[in-house]
Amino acid sequence: MARPHKTFLEWLGEHLFSCPFKTHFGIDCPGCGLQRSVLALFKGDLSASFKFYPATIPLIFLVLFTLIHLKLDFKFGAQLIKIVFAGVAVIILINYIYKIYTHQLI
Amino acid sequence: MSEEQETPQENKPIDLSKGQQSEPAPFQPLGNGPVTPPPFQQPPPFGQFGGGGFGQQNLPNATAALVLGIIAIPACCFYGIFGLVFGVIAWILGAGDMKKYQLNPGLYTESSYKNAKAGKICGMIATILSALFIVIFILIIAGAITNPQMFDNFIKGMK
Numbered sequence: 492m493a494r495p496h497k498t499f500l501e502w503l504g505e506h507l508f509s510c511p512f513k514t515h516f517g518i519d520c521p522g523c524g525l526q527r528s529v530l531a532l533f534k535g536d537l538s539a540s541f542k543f544y545p546a547t548i549p550l551i552f553l554v555l556f557t558l559i560h561l562k563l564d565f566k567f568g569a570q571l572i573k574i575v576f577a578g579v580a581v582i583i584l585i586n587y588i589y590k591i592y593t594h595q596l597i
Numbered sequence: 598m599s600e601e602q603e604t605p606q607e608n609k610p611i612d613l614s615k616g617q618q619s620e621p622a623p624f625q626p627l628g629n630g631p632v633t634p635p636p637f638q639q640p641p642p643f644g645q646f647g648g649g650g651f652g653q654q655n656l657p658n659a660t661a662a663l664v665l666g667i668i669a670i671p672a673c674c675f676y677g678i679f680g681l682v683f684g685v686i687a688w689i690l691g692a693g694d695m696k697k698y699q700l701n702p703g704l705y706t707e708s709s710y711k712n713a714k715a716g717k718i719c720g721m722i723a724t725i726l727s728a729l730f731i732v733i734f735i736l737i738i739a740g741a742i743t744n745p746q747m748f749d750n751f752i753k754g755m756k
Binding site: 579 | 660663664666667670671673708711712714715718719722723726729730734737738741752
């Protein structure tokens with residue numbers, strides 16, 4: 492009862508870390524949107540999460556899969572982690588270039 | 598009568614002593630037992646996942662390299678330079694463990710070698726990515742310092 496679910500998410504939404512790069516220069520850094528995206532994911536809004544930051548869902552999958560892999564030691568685990576990791580890096584890079592070209596940095 | 602009473606008392610301790618003598622007898626087979634100590638030579642593989650490891654260990658830094666390599670991506674997104682630091686550490690740890698494995702391939706488990714390799718590659722990717730972003734940041738900062746008016750116009754133009 493101390494932390495009802497909805498109010499906790501709302502409180503979290505008002506207390507996100509502010510990006511130091513954006514506060515100083517007014518331009519998004521490559522990670523801007525990740526916290527809003529994770530918050531949208533907690534609320535169950537997959538499309539909003541993807542719009543804020545497309546790499547969130549694969550990133551969370553990657554972290555969870557790595558934890559499971561370190562516990563259970565899959566044969567294909569290391570290979571899959573490498574592929575997903577490279578995919579996440581490419582998504583982040585493409586997302587930032589797309590933001591630059593479509594003037595969404597501010 | 599007194600002699601008769603004494604004799605049974607004397608006999609009783611003898612009986613007890615006989616009983617005591619009879620007790621050590623079962624110990625003799627145990628004394629003969631020491632012929633079977635070989636069980637001490639059984640080295641059971643403790644905590645091995647696959648069960649196929651014959652005393653093989655996990656590489657010491659494989660897990661750390663993998664975890665640091667993956668943390669490096671969100672870190673590079675949040676504050677730039679942390680991604681570079683984590684990525685380089687993961688790269689070094691992974692590469693060091695790969696060398697260790699190649700020197701003694703029989704000593705370590707293959708799964709931990711794969712983890713170390715994955716950690717090294719993740720660290721490489723994160724390092725390259727965060728280095729790229731740091732270069733972009735430096736270019737933007739340099740541009741903002743040298744030509745503040747142009748920078749303001751640039752931002753206004755984007756709005």
